[in-house]
Amino acid sequence: MYRIGEFAQRIGRSPSTVRRWEREGRIEARRTASGQRYFTDADVRRVLQPGFEESARKTVVYCRVSSPGQRGDLASQVEAMEEFCRGRGLAVDEWVREVGGGMNLQRKKFLAVMDAIERGEVGTLVIAHKDRLARFGFEYLEHVAGKNGCEIIVANQESLSPQAEMVQDLLAIVHTFSCRLYGLRRYEKTLKDELAGGGR
Structure with a gap:
């Protein structure tokens, strides 16, 4: 008998993954008389069978x-x-x-x-x-x-020419750095306003 943490360790997965498999109905825990969830060696063998991982x-x-x-x-x-x-x-x-x-x-x-x-x-x-x-x-x-x-x-495997691909990459870089520059300008204006206000 393995508690959920022990079972997860035996199969090389996290307890959260085991709980998710339970919710999805891929595995079913047994219960003790007191309601404690547990798994057996049969469950370990089933999970470790080829194909189970992919289906889960x-x-x-x-x-x-x-x-x-x-x-x-x-x-x-x-x-x-x-x-x-x-x-x-x-x-x-x-x-x-x-x-x-x-x-x-x-x-x-x-x-x-x-x-x-x-x-x-x-x-x-x-x-x-x-x-x-x-x-x-x-x-x-x-x-x-x-x-x-x-x-x-x-889904879309359409390949661009090396020139077109480079143009798209350069545009992405320019866009990213222009956004950063705009953010710095806004920060600079706020800082100047704060300093001007503090000097009064």
Whole structure:
């Protein structure tokens, strides 16, 4: 008999993953007379069988736009991804919508998705374009996902010419730094106002 923490350790997963599998009906805990949840060696063998891990993983669709003014584009992106998933016969467990720049790798929902991948909870991640996940470093993110048993499906595989790709990358860089510069200018004006007010 294994309590949930012991069972999770035996199968190399976290207790939260075991609880999620229970909610999804993929595994069923037994109960003692006092109501204590427990698992057995048979449960360990079942979970460690080839194929169980893949069937227990989620399919997640991640959609992103860069700014709040593009929320209409976000809705269109979600709609296009719904059609894509229906066409591929993909049953989606979770939809993630985020507003944030592609060069910002500290986006809250993006990090949550990557954390879930590293915990082995995501079997398939679907995105519209590579740059929806990140403007740079997609190949590394794909490598991390693959090491954790997650396949990234890119709906639009249209490749740009090297020149067009470079132009898009440069525009993204200019946009990011212009936003930072604008933020610094606002901060500079506020600071000057504060100093002017304090000198009175």
